[in-house]
Amino acid sequence: MKNLNICIDIDGTITDPYFWLNIANKYFNKNVTIDKVTEYEIDKVMGITREEYYNFYNKSKFEMHNDEVRLRENAREIIAELIKTNNIYFVTARDKDLKILTYSYLNNNNIPYDDVFVLGTHYKVNTAKELKCDIFIEDCYSNALQLSENGFKVLLIDTNYNRKPLNKNIIRVFNWNEIYEIIKEMPLCRKAI
Incomplete structure (x- = not known):
């Protein structure tokens, strides 16, 4: 049995936030x-x-959203490490007609996952509930706020467009190494990593 259910946004979170x-x-x-x-x-x-x-x-x-969009530094390596002891779910607001392209992007970039959810909406709370999400990694401030207000812990990866006040359920992070260190210290995860 794996320790944590980690939900991860894609665009701007594992990818270059200014790709567009x-x-x-x-x-x-x-x-x-x-x-x-x-x-x-x-x-x-x-x-x-x-x-x-x-x-x-x-x-x-x-x-x-093609395969050429650059990954954030160390995203692939950290996710590959995290999936060894945790469930990794990608939860993206991308349009549903981007589903095949999304799987292609993750697979062609060798990014491991347990499942992918292409929602076609920015409302991610219900999916996070269904997945019993322990921590959500996100770049969109409004999504982070909405998730945190519904009781989810959120790691908000820093960008120019999300530098606004945080609440107690949101932690600002600056890179994937910092994400790894925070998750490693979470109570359910300590013994496994």
């Missing part, structure tokens, strides 16, 4: 730099309407 920026700059003929990405919502960052964003996303989502 070059694609959006080219599409909208803009020159937004990473330091200006202080909001999670791409429409706010790019100064466009929500409808313009949806048109862009529907045309570009397969390009934005």
Whole structure:
């Protein structure tokens, strides 16, 4: 029996959080730099309407989520270590039509997992409940808040767009090595790692 049920978001959490920026700059003929990405919502960052964003996303989502998107440093190695003693569930808000691409991305990048949930919505609380999630690793501030307010412990991996006040159930982390150290010290996990 494994120790913890660890839920992990994908985009911006295991991947480069600014992977979409070059694609959006080219599409909208803009020159937004990473330091200006202080909001999670791409429409706010790019100064466009929500409808313009949806048109862009529907045309570009397969390009934005392809196998070439860089992983965050040490994400693969830490997840490979964590899965030895814990259940790893990827829980992503990606559109449901990205399910095959999501499995392809994880498999082609040699990222181990027990299961993958492509929700098509940012509401992850019910899935976290069903999975009896012990800790959720996330980059989206509003998702982290929603999960934490429903009693889940959240590790919020630092980005320019999520630097807002945290509550007692959220811990800000800066890299995957720090994530590993925190999980290693969790009570159910101590003896196994």
